Amino acid sequence: DAGVIQSPRHEVTEMGQEVTLRCKPISGHNSLFWYRQTMMRGLELLIYFNNNVPIDDSGMPEDRFSAKMPNASFSTLKIQPSEPRDSAVYFCASTRQGKNTEAFFGQGTRLTVV
């Protein structure tokens, strides 16, 4: 398996533009997580899905952020409109629920909003 795949790896956009981050979880994994990492706040959980259903989105900072998981092999995190303070590395992770809940992370998308 190729692991969790995120795209793009890097994104530079202007303030006010819409940004869409993409994630393909590991096949067979039924939980998917979106995290944001910054120097100031560390790793923050934004939202997670179980079996494509959003379970907890309390970490989503504002209404400008939205996430979808239309099927078991694809998820998006959208920011509209983007702001400079959204600049961070966004990670997607997936797990298979079971005795050992190891989370496998993607390489992350480094977002810069100028």
Add this chain to the structure above:
Amino acid sequence: GEDVEQSLFLSVREGDSSVINCTYTDSSSTYLYWYKQEPGAGLQLLTYIFSNMDMKQDQRLTVLLNKKDKHLSLRIADTQTGDSAIYFCAESPLYSGAGSYQLTFGKGTKLSVIP
């Protein structure tokens, strides 16, 4: 809610032992994890411990769990420059089947190894 705390920085000399500490608040934590993040990469699982254990050893890594104090530590013996990274402590409850599953991470400890 659940909370996981770690110190932010640790510096050690090459060849010494490193000890990274973590405290957590959720008494229902069943699994406790250590993840490693190298520069420009995602997090990778290093090791984990089940809550009914108090120690786990894996080559140069030793995990100690004090469940009463909710304290977890990671000891790296003979620390090498390649161990320089950010180390994250994480905890999760046993999945309940009710959609309440969540993995909670600390903010990470940046380990710097001085040659």
